[in-house]
Ligand SMILES: NC(=O)C1=CN([C@@H]2O[C@H](COP(=O)(O)OP(=O)(O)OC[C@H]3O[C@@H](n4cnc5c(N)ncnc54)[C@H](OP(=O)(O)O)[C@@H]3O)[C@@H](O)[C@H]2O)C=CC1
């Protein structure tokens with residue numbers, strides 16, 4: 001299987017290495033702003049695009065795929081609502097796997113939240129805490145937003161980003177972002193009741209888990225009909 005990579009930062013480089021070390025994959029090239037290369041500069045005989053870059057690169061991916069249909073794996077975070085709608089529109093033409101976190105742990109974390117939140121939400125307060133390395137551009141993390149969607153599927157709760165001088169109200173979910181050093185990625189959902197606390201934490205100890213997941217997602221995507229898929233579809237089958 002042949003892959004074109006978009007973005008040649010920390011993750012783009014790791015994806016390239018992971019593909020080069022695999023027996024059944026090949027990288028046809030990297031579209032990256034630092035080398036002034038876009039997808040049109042690469043050989044066109046590839047099967048899937050893997051994007052770990054920046055939201056500003058989305059328009060280039062969309063216009064390329066419009067003319068050259070390919071499976072697309074989108075890992076980039078920090079998109080606007082409008083950009084997310086354009087990813088949904090793209091998925092009507094080609095298979096798209098889009099997730100803010102390719103790890104098995106976070107994929108299962110979402111399922112657990114969907115099961116336990118209905119039991120706890122009326123009596124426990126809920127807060128999300130995410131920690132990442134100092135170089136991360138977006139906050140809150142894409143994963144924190146994804147966990148929030150699993151907790152508040154119908155978008156009923158008010159969201160408080162950070163907290164300044166107001167007490168916690170029952171109908172709020174607080175989201176807190178911490179940046180420092182080389183933390184790969186840590187996400188905690190804290191359920192606090194009267195006299196008891198229940199929390200779940202996922203820690204990424206290496207970026208390799210994301211690269212491995214994205215490669216598995218690309219192998220899945222090339223076999224699918226057009227549609228929008230996430231990591232639950234990739235690992236556990238389309239619901
Ligand atoms: N879904 C998942 O599992 C994961 C997702 N991510 C996400 O992937 C993305 C990349 O992460 P990472 O590799 O660590 O980030 P890096 O900052 O190391 O790399 C980002 C890449 O995007 C390019 N870029 C930055 N700003 C712009 C811009 N304004 N326009 C076009 N291109 C730009 C950079 O080019 P230049 O060097 O020239 O700035 C670089 O090639 C992030 O959104 C991150 O949140 C990360 C890990 C896991």
Ligand SMILES: O=C(O)C1=N[C@H](C(=O)O)C[C@H](O)C1
Nearest residue numbers: 077100101136141142143185
């Ligand atoms: O930028 C990162 O590094 C990461 N970004 C993703 C996110 O925004 O959730 C996934 C992971 O936590 C690492």
